[in-house]
Amino acid sequence: MGKFTVIVLDSYGVGYMDDVIKTRPEDFGANTAKHIFEKTPGLKLPTLEKLGLMNALNMETEDMKKNPDAVFGKSSLMHFNADTFYGHQEIMGTNPKHPIMEPFSKKIDIVYNELIKKGYNVEYIGEKLKILLVNNCVTVGDNLEADGGQAYNVTSTFDKISFEEVIEIGKIVRSQVQVSRVIAFGGKDVTKDDLINSIETKDDTYIGVNAPKSGVYNKDYLVIHLGYGIDPEVQIPTILGKNNIPVTLIGKVADIVENRYGKSIPGVDTEYVMKQTIEEFKKMKDGFICTNVQETDLAGHAENVERYVEKLKVSDKYIKQLIDIMEDDDYLIVMADHGNDPTIGHSHHTRENVPLLIYNKNKKNINIGHRKTMSDVGATVAEYFKIEAPENGTSFLNQII
Known part of the structure; x- marks a missing residue:
């Protein structure tokens, strides 16, 4: 075994989904990552560049290039609209049910x-x-x-x-x-x-x-x-916990995903949650860590590109520190849960595809394609630990192992 870490840069989407024309026309044209680069000439995020952010975005700037060695892909959202709560349930392997909206x-x-x-x-x-x-x-x-x-x-x-x-x-x-x-x-x-x-x-x-x-x-x-329609019994934290595999949830994910067998560390400050991630990683022999970086989302809601950039830079710095202490069997996925384009003209989430930036010391030059659901991440975690799969998702472990 080893350690499998998922870091969710909350709301850092890479382009609007095709269905927004019908479901959320106000999100047409949204691309959180691209528009932040366009508004911030000279922005350099070296760790995300190494992980293949620009490959997932399919663009380059003067300071950020595609990495031919990157292991990457992207995913659509299966859940309705663009929601942090349902996004994380989907990542953990839930097949999203469609609720109703009423006062x-x-x-x-x-x-x-x-x-x-x-x-x-x-x-x-x-x-x-x-x-x-x-x-x-x-x-x-x-x-x-x-x-x-x-x-x-x-x-x-x-x-x-x-x-x-x-x-x-x-x-x-x-x-x-x-x-x-x-x-x-x-x-x-x-x-x-x-x-x-x-x-x-x-x-x-x-x-x-x-x-x-x-x-x-x-x-x-x-x-x-x-x-609505959430059953923790078929989600990754519960399945791992029942198999005596350690689970640590950090940041907002600790508030919104049930983790009764594991350890949950709530927090909002980006530096705090990233430091906690590294400390928990160091203490853990084998197991699963999922961290949510919420302040990127808060910057999106505030329509504040500068604050968004600040939080991305902090995240980039600590993701590098995590990569530096990973061992041969360890895997990292950096992703988002939806978009929140601070330039789109409204302060709500945007329904965007999300990047899947994957790191293992020994893997290079792999494109896992465009996944239909973020639950593929949860399914991949399950196969990595050789446990039963969650209710939703298709593992891509065979492409990256």
């Missing part, structure tokens, strides 16, 4: 009745539009930060209820709704009034707690994302 008002009565049936104290809060207040310390309503109707928030104060209990409430909500995500979270030093006073409406259709305003992020924040 919480469409499901509020069904959720209310189920919570009452389970013994909770539940009341409606609001006038024309309403949210639910559960046990005087947990609210259930629309997520106001995501696209309307995409997610519901279960927001809580941990001064009055444990995170484990909040998760159970989240699971009850999850069982009654078909939106893509139910997000259960909370923090300390937050009161019921803080939650109630932070309720806002959006477009006369959505109502929920403004999470940053409520203060739940400020102290001892914890979160779990409950996705």
Whole structure:
């Protein structure tokens, strides 16, 4: 065996998918990596260049060239739209199910009745539009930060209820709704009034707690994302864990992928998550590491090319340090989960193909082609460790071994 590491440069796509003309016309023309190079003359990312970024992009600049020795490919997204949560579930081997998008008002009565049936104290809060207040310390309503109707928030104060209990409430909500995500979270030093006073409406259709305003992020924040149609039993972390193979998830992936047998290290700062990756790699004899570099995505949302470049440079530096300590049997894949083109004219994710940049000390000059789903990465990890495959994806290990 050895170590297999996947580093997800969140949102670093390499060109819009053909289906955006029908599904997301606002993303037509998007190419996150290409447009960042065009906006930043002289940009040099030597490690990503060595790994074949320009091969995957099929372009060159004065400072970044294709590498004839690179092992590379790219992948389409199988999941709907362009979503970090579903992107990572797909990478881990999930066959994405298509959720529906609808405001919480469409499901509020069904959720209310189920919570009452389970013994909770539940009341409606609001006038024309309403949210639910559960046990005087947990609210259930629309997520106001995501696209309307995409997610519901279960927001809580941990001064009055444990995170484990909040998760159970989240699971009850999850069982009654078909939106893509139910997000259960909370923090300390937050009161019921803080939650109630932070309720806002959006477009006369959505109502929920403004999470940053409520203060739940400020102290001892914890979160779990409950996705539609997600079965951890058929994902790589669970399959590896049941086979006693170590798994470490670092960065945002630690928040959004279930990893009950392994180690999860949340974090946002790029330097922090990359240093953690190298430290965990050094400590691990054999096993799987997946790291999410979230700050690239945050720069995309801010439509800030300069900040995006800064985070890419930090990532590039530490990926080199990781490569330098890899041994003959170790494999690395650097990829993305979607796009977030900061030049496209909107601040949302862009539906783009993603690069697959693969490194092993002994492999050169291999093009694994254009994959249909990012689950091929999870399937490849499974074959590498000689365990059962996840529910989705086709391994490309035979091309790179």
